[in-house]
Amino acid sequence: MSIWPQWEALAAWWRTRRLVRKLRTRADIEAWQGRQLARLQRDVLPLLPFYRDVDATELEGLPVIDKRLLMSRFEDFNLPGITADEGWAALTSGGRVGEFHVGASTGTSGNRGLYVISETERWRWLGTMIAKTMPRLRRARIALILPLDTSLYAAARGGLLKLRFFDLKQGLEACAEGVTALDPDTLIAPPKVLRWLCDNGGPLRRVRHVFSAAEVLDPRDREIIEARFGVSVREIYMATEGLLGVACEHGTLHLCEDCVKFEYEQPVRGSELVTPIITDFSRQTQAMVRYRMNDLLRLRDTPCPCGSPLQAVAQVEGRMDDLLHLPGVGGVVTVTPDVMRNAIVGADRSIDDFRLVQTAADRLELSLTSALAAEAARAALERLLLAMGAQATIDVTIAPVLEVSARKLRRVERRWQP
Numbered sequence: 001m002s003i004w005p006q007w008e009a010l011a012a013w014w015r016t017r018r019l020v021r022k023l024r025t026r027a028d029i030e031a032w033q034g035r036q037l038a039r040l041q042r043d044v045l046p047l048l049p050f051y052r053d054v055d056a057t058e059l060e061g062l063p064v065i066d067k068r069l070l071m072s073r074f075e076d077f078n079l080p081g082i083t084a085d086e087g088w089a090a091l092t093s094g095g096r097v098g099e100f101h102v103g104a105s106t107g108t109s110g111n112r113g114l115y116v117i118s119e120t121e122r123w124r125w126l127g128t129m130i131a132k133t134m135p136r137l138r139r140a141r142i143a144l145i146l147p148l149d150t151s152l153y154a155a156a157r158g159g160l161l162k163l164r165f166f167d168l169k170q171g172l173e174a175c176a177e178g179v180t181a182l183d184p185d186t187l188i189a190p191p192k193v194l195r196w197l198c199d200n201g202g203p204l205r206r207v208r209h210v211f212s213a214a215e216v217l218d219p220r221d222r223e224i225i226e227a228r229f230g231v232s233v234r235e236i237y238m239a240t241e242g243l244l245g246v247a248c249e250h251g252t253l254h255l256c257e258d259c260v261k262f263e264y265e266q267p268v269r270g271s272e273l274v275t276p277i278i279t280d281f282s283r284q285t286q287a288m289v290r291y292r293m294n295d296l297l298r299l300r301d302t303p304c305p306c307g308s309p310l311q312a313v314a315q316v317e318g319r320m321d322d323l324l325h326l327p328g329v330g331g332v333v334t335v336t337p338d339v340m341r342n343a344i345v346g347a348d349r350s351i352d353d354f355r356l357v358q359t360a361a362d363r364l365e366l367s368l369t370s371a372l373a374a375e376a377a378r379a380a381l382e383r384l385l386l387a388m389g390a391q392a393t394i395d396v397t398i399a400p401v402l403e404v405s406a407r408k409l410r411r412v413e414r415r416w417q418p
């Protein structure tokens, strides 16, 4: 591989750090985003078939898109005109179409999303992420354990940085062996992998920085991982859709408003949770404009002591797909995943893992590792359902170990479609 793409990572690092100094207030951010969005509308969108016939001068005039629309007209949203069929075929044979890289999300089949980026963009992504996780360049050994398609990243090595990617599809044991051999000071991995490393990983004495990425970080997982490594866990909010947020040194998750414009919708009446609609102005190969995400966020309304004007997030609470819809006295009752989770983990101090799946219109399946805790959790859920006026039968399963796979972990999940 030529050395130039790696320079893109360094350039992105420098740009990101410069923006931290430049964007001091909300007004600075809005002005910066305004200029970037104007550039996107002027230079990129006219080249894409989907936007050719859309007549809009303001961002607000562009249509809101979702995964279904994006996947059905994939070729109309990317500059090389790669179709979804070509993308899926490329994924099974090295992940490239010409000079472009194709990747996919790890969702359930039928619900997976594709993306296409250039070589330059993927190194930029890496540089931006390192700039946001490591404000000062220092000597570092970084282990990135992610559910990636192997072709997307190889090891990167510079004078100061030693960075290795581990593909979760190799299995946790193989990843853990590699991580132990690298002896990293920085771990970036989904929380379920960090939890697994707590119990099964090697000594990992050098670890000083732990980042949770790609999945929802439950408060209980955070406690366990922090106790094991003796450092605070910082969150990275990322998806197929890109790099969306990184926690600052105070542990507050800040949205990447220097690269992405966020708009919000309130999907559940009476809940403070919002769903973001994102416009990523750092992307060029594939447009991600007014794209409705599947996530549920709780925004924080107090400023962070770090002084960053980037919007802070109190918690990523789960996904829209996992809103439970239960029958109730006065019609359907919609319950957000965080409410269910809090009832379960609050029922018994010993509960540090569980699964709750809606399997039918009025059926919930609760899995835990201890029968005693399961009874407490069932009782807590029943009280909660009663208080909300919802009705459902709760089936309890006791299993010695709860499933951990390369698939995204969702402790509260809806497998039933209304």
Ligand SMILES: [Zn+2]
Pocket: 248, 249, 250, 251, 252, 254, 304, 305, 306, 307, 308
């Ligand atoms: Zn902060």
